[in-house]
Amino acid sequence: MLLHCIRRRLQLLSEKIPLYHRNISKCITRDDSSDETSLLMQLCAERYYISSEAFRTRSCTYGPLGTELKKNIIEQWTSAVRSRAYVFGINTSSLSRTCEEPVMIVDIRALNEILNQDSFTKDEASQKIQKLLKDSASVRTSLLQGALQQYAQALELVNRTLPFGLAEIGLCHHFDNQLRHSSSCSFEVTESSLVWFCSPRTSSQWMDYWAHQRLQWWRKFALGPSDFSMCNVVDEELREGTSHGVKILYKFPWGSETLETLWSLGDTQLIKTHQGSCINLQCRDGRKSVVPHVISVSANVDQGMLAYLFNSLQLLKKTDSKQKLHQRTVLKLHPSLTPVKVALDMGRGSNSELRQVCEGLLQEFLEVGISTWPGYLDTMSLSLENLHTKYDEMGVLFTVVVSESTLKSGLLLVRNRDTTIRETMHISEIKCYLLKYISASDNI
Structure with a gap:
């Protein structure tokens, strides 16, 4: 994921020619942003953050230091989120048989057998492909659904009292908007998720609280905190059933990108997930029984790791007693994160x-x-x-x-x-x- 992000940005800086089809060194333009990107890319490969083999592939393989840095970020995220009472960790399956997700695992051998079978009519081949897809598993694109499904069990754990949250870190498949129409438009990322269940009357306050807390968390470990910012999601980008959205952004050399997104989802998706009586979903809110509102907080850990690497990169120049200029390259990562x-x-x-x-x-x-x-x-x-x-x-x-x-x-x-x-x-x-x-x- 880290290498994918760098490659995607260099792709935009290099006339949008797919970088993974070209030699990396030939793709780098000579403006400041690509120079910095090139330097970080080389440093990450030479200093054990990214495996050198990853330069020949589109996905990224972390080296020893990259793996440790990612682990430290996850530990700090978990510590911050779980520091509140009634936040519980969960672990859900990355596979589903609902076939609702846009990414699926299909047996390519079975598909080739159908396509290469000359005795099948067009309709017969179509029916068999449809059955193959129906029997295939979907790969999740977010961790939200898993938390919603575990809501009913968690209710008994908290004695039907609000608020509480379910936290998880796991692999998901995301789409690259720049490559959406290509033959390989999805890629694997590590996502961190907090799904917060709260009273409808306090949902806006909780949304503000978590947005502020998450921005402060990102800035806490930053060498340049001002590079991290927050903005509201414009109405055109709001998901169905979502009343409000907030993005945590990082200013990369090529422009700002989203690290974390918060959604105020109301109760629509929770009711949809648990089809049936709303009575079973209700919690106590004072003397009332209500179906809680849901706030989803999800971050791309790999993108966050890339942000911290860029944020910590320093090029320091010093002149010695003989007036000779020396340049020092430092990854000045926060002591808690440094591998x-x-x-x-x-x-x-x-x-x-x-x-x-x-x-x-x-x-x-x-x-x-x-x-x-x-x-x-x-x-x-x-x-x-x-x-x-x-x-x-x-x-x-x-x-x-x-x-x-x-x-x-x-x-x-x-x-x-x-x-x-x-x-x-x-x-x-x-x-x-x-x-x-x-x-x-x-x-x-």
Whole structure:
């Protein structure tokens, strides 16, 4: 999904020629937006955010750091949404037999057998294809329906008391408006969803509350919060049965795109999902019994990940004492999101002894949940400056270098990504220092 988003934007910047049919390097134009996109694309491939194989395909395969970044975003989303009372996690099937969704899984071998059977008349072939489609499973395009279906069970959990919510994260298929008429117009994304059930008299207040909370959440982890904004959905874009919609947007180099959408759905879709008596759907609202209104909050996690990568990309220029210009590329991801908190490396000294110290520190860090990159295992020897360049591009918060002085006095060299300050610290203090820093960053 991440690579798909980048490719789609480069496609628009390159005379709308389908990028996945061309060599990527030949598609990039020389304006500022494509330069930034090209730089991020290259950095993501070289620094383990995207698998290099993904450049030859239309969908994206995340590398180790990309997978960890996505996991951190999901964890922060879950923590924020589940922090309210009466928000429950659910897990629904991505497949359905209702055939209401526009994306289906069809057995291509069975379809080819029908199409290649010369003995079938046109009507017979059509009937068999219709039966094949009827027996095929649909793939969901949103998580809303699953939550609506679980509403009745959740009622007993909350003793028919409003408000409450059902939260889920899962795979869905979305459509690309630019490629809607092509032969491969859908793609897989990870979606996060909160479906909030509330009293009809308070639904507008809850809509405002969640819209404000979601915008604040996106901005909390941003290096440039102003790039995230909110707008109302225009009447022409409102879904059937929807009274109000809000979009959370991010300003990419090519323009603003939607990260998250909130819909005020009323009670129409809930009643439609549970065909039958409305009495079974009613909850207590003071002394009244009402069918709740539904607010749907859904975000594209992959698009959000792309937004944070663009937002964190910094090109810093500095002139040294000899008036030589140096440029530093940094993925300045929020400490809570950055995939690797610490990189462990070795300086000068006995390789075997230094490696033992690194192994001990690695185990200490991992035991307390500090994600650590074992740079000391790299067989290619790099200077300190080149190491810092590499880890800045990876977004690593701290670089810890074990050297001969560590063996003699227990002192480590610790370098901060954001301040570039290097300081010495005793090996016995480093774990507590990192834990305090990471814990404090959650409250930033």
